[in-house]
Amino acid sequence: MSTTEADTDAPAFARNDRNRLRRLHERGRYDKASVHAILDAAMICHIAYAIDGQPFCTATAFWREGDRLYWHGSSASRMLRAQRPGLPVCLTVTHLDSLVLARCGFNHSVDYRSAMCFGVAHIVEDPAEKAAALDRMIDRFYPGRAASLRTSTVQELKATTVIGMQIEDAVGKVRSKGVADEEEDYALPIYAARFPVRTVIGAVEPCSRLPAGVPRPDGLDGFTPDRRLDEIMLENHHKYEEP
Template sequence: MSETAYPVTPRNRVKRLHERGRYDHETVHAILDAAMICHIAYVIDGQPYCTPTAFWREGNHLYWHGSSASRMLRVQKPGIPVCLTVTHLDSLVLARCGFNHSVDYRSAMCFGTAHIVEDLEEKSKALDIMIDRFYPGRNAELRPSTTQELKATMVIGMTIEEASGKIRAKGVGDEEEDYALPIYAARFPVTQVIGAAEPCPRMPEGVPTPPGLAGFTPGRRLDEIMTESYRTTYGTGHGDD
């Protein structure tokens, strides 16, 4: 693996519209770090499954967690090949023919071998950093997890062995001879935004909003907040050099 890009192999090479492919760490990691949810694909006894879950990145390692009773996590415990994907839908694209209708998007596909984080102390630290990765500084404000809570939670990780990003950001792309046709064509931007907070009705009066949540203001884009939170927790360029 080079210091700035993932190796290009038959497994991760972008074959369809290869010019949209990206293999450099900076681009792939930016797509990952702007997301909170991924989909993890794996095979159990010949049957493929794909599970959505929260995840986080540390350098070229990816982590996710769930219940110790989870079939997905239990089957990954001995170490199995997995494919982790993330997609950001950025716009709907209406063209002048059905063939050229499309979407603008940013996606990343990462390959590796899942492994369980067994050590209780290491697991505790991983779960703490997961909270801070999404909500900077929040872990210091929380009560510590109990030993039973830690035992009920499984943390799985993988080293990114190979990865690719794929980006479309061209908007409407019609055949040259079709642009003069009197047919409506447009790009509709799509974003996920944060709504107004709904404080727990059982929270004692006078509890202030933590400073680490200052960026969670109504109307802000979720991908921007996730990227900002990542940089606050890990620093700019973490794992991208």
């Protein structure tokens, strides 16, 4: 089911049994630029994996580097250690953009952007590689921050698991049309509307134990109150990709 190594330079993911949409094909996005834009606008994903046939769905912070995804601290880590060949996973990101209230139940919907990525998860075992990946995670979310932090201890690094996965194939799904009713329903005296939804940052709360004179670093300038988190995350991803 997976694409071959040679496909990593392709502009789109190959369609196969696991990433091809079964219905609502007009919502599908197989080009990598679209899928990456959905992934890079997020901090949190949900990861599905199965152990002895029992599925688990875990939320975690993640980030993308080219065709690879990374995350850490997953509850899958204990079982991953026992599974050297790696663990098949599906990593999904979902942005909810609006609630759509239509004139019949069937046409009620939501506008959203989602991406499902398939691959095999492996633990990053090399300590130096792991430490570097964790620094990149910090910098991806908070530009330039890693160098300003207290260095990680050996114990802290030992207690952290970093997991990486090559994206073998993926699919984006986008709905962004608001109310879409049957033509004959528009004349009915039924209220219909789009309720926009956005996830935003609030007023920053500096740590109450911050010593006097410690300034807020410039790298955090993007986090302004009421700004959309997806915009900030996408902007910070670009800063991290092209410093």
